[in-house]
Amino acid sequence: MSYPNYGPSYYGPPPQTHPNGTTILVLGILSLVVCAILGPFAWNMGTKALREIDSSGYIYENRGMIQAGRICGIVSTCLMLAVVGLYAIMFVFFGGMALLGGVSSSL
Known part of the structure; x- marks a missing residue:
């Protein structure tokens, strides 16, 4: 007598959902x-959650x-740092020009 195959069976607990996913x-x-x-914050929390998942030994579905x-x-952190760096460069460049007299303020 053969039994029908209803898909994969899991041995052990079913997959869990990580609470911070x-x-x-x-x-x-x-x-x-x-x-x-x-x-x-997303980067830090994601790294911690992935470490928890890897060290737990359970299967998480999320x-x-x-x-x-x-x-x-x-990606957002890198873009933010690039924009802040660009503003810093512009501030130093235009501030240096103003100090050296490169920008005339008289009309």
Whole structure:
């Protein structure tokens, strides 16, 4: 007598959901769209959550959400640092020109 195959069977507990998965994804997306200052928080929380997942030995079903939020946080942080660096360079350049008299203020 043969039994029908109903798909893969799991030996052990069913996959769990990491409690911070949705928060990390939302922070990552908001850091790209609305406020870049949220990027480092998404990056940090995502890294911690991935370490917890790797060290726990359990299967989590929302690992992809955590990775996506972390990557969005990394991209947002890098863009924010690039913009801050650009502003710093412009400040030094135009400030130096003003100090050296390169920009005339008389009309």
